[in-house]
Amino acid sequence: MNTLTVLASGASGASEDVFTPPGLELFDYPPLIAGVSWFTKPVLLALLSTLIVVIFCWSAFAKPKLVPRGVQNVGEMGYMFVRDQVARPFLGKDADRWMGLLLSIFFMVWIWNLMGVIPIIQFPVASHIAFPIVLAISIYVLKIYLGIKHQGPIGYFKNMMFPPGLPKPIYVLLAPIEFLSNLIIAPFTHAVRLFANMFAGHIILAFFSLVGFWFVFEHLTPLGVGLGVVGVVMTIAMTAFEMFIQFLQAFLFAMLAAMYIGNSLHADH
Numbered sequence: 001m002n003t004l005t006v007l008a009s010g011a012s013g014a015s016e017d018v019f020t021p022p023g024l025e026l027f028d029y030p031p032l033i034a035g036v037s038w039f040t041k042p043v044l045l046a047l048l049s050t051l052i053v054v055i056f057c058w059s060a061f062a063k064p065k066l067v068p069r070g071v072q073n074v075g076e077m078g079y080m081f082v083r084d085q086v087a088r089p090f091l092g093k094d095a096d097r098w099m100g101l102l103l104s105i106f107f108m109v110w111i112w113n114l115m116g117v118i119p120i121i122q123f124p125v126a127s128h129i130a131f132p133i134v135l136a137i138s139i140y141v142l143k144i145y146l147g148i149k150h151q152g153p154i155g156y157f158k159n160m161m162f163p164p165g166l167p168k169p170i171y172v173l174l175a176p177i178e179f180l181s182n183l184i185i186a187p188f189t190h191a192v193r194l195f196a197n198m199f200a201g202h203i204i205l206a207f208f209s210l211v212g213f214w215f216v217f218e219h220l221t222p223l224g225v226g227l228g229v230v231g232v233v234m235t236i237a238m239t240a241f242e243m244f245i246q247f248l249q250a251f252l253f254a255m256l257a258a259m260y261i262g263n264s265l266h267a268d269h
Helices: 003-012 041-061 070-094 096-114 130-151 153-161 170-218 225-265
Strands: none
Touching: 041 070, 041 096, 070 096, 070 225, 096 130, 096 170, 096 225, 130 153, 130 170, 130 225, 153 170, 170 225
């Protein structure tokens, strides 16, 4: 029994009133429609996120004005950020060709993450590993396709596993490492980095929220009220920090996608 559980039990004066920290049940949702097991809250939020991105991009770019205003102004700010900070550093002259994909990925992942701090909804889509995996695998397949298309099947794997300019004995060790890194570890970490941050952030926010609610509203006592106030303050602080992490993870996911595409289009020489 942890310290919070002991304090909650003693503060309430009843052994059955025990503080229980949130756990994996936060991510377990029943089907929204009977008999349709796959249609859960995370799936609904993923579909809603897609709809939001489509409507936003359509409103911003379908009929652009010479002087941007409203949604177009916000959309162009997002476009310039992705172009200058994500696409151009890794794709160079090919950046504009891939802006549609990279902009969509950035906004999609960002909206996925923001679902975790929206009142009532309060669930980050990317905290379910299936969604980052599907997106990462899509980038992974595209990466291999572009690499083989632009470098040829032999040239792609040769450039990947045998970078020029190194002593030949080094390739005995380097070649399998590069193969594992590029074709197995890279897509795995691409998905898990996003998932792990959103999963952990959701757990932390839920924990501090529950501490505040339990000790300030549910079981208000002189002994526990201080801890409850700390929980409320930490919930506010961690929500602000989590919003920064949500933006950062969307940026990193899109940046890695641009890097993988760029490496496939242009082999290192």
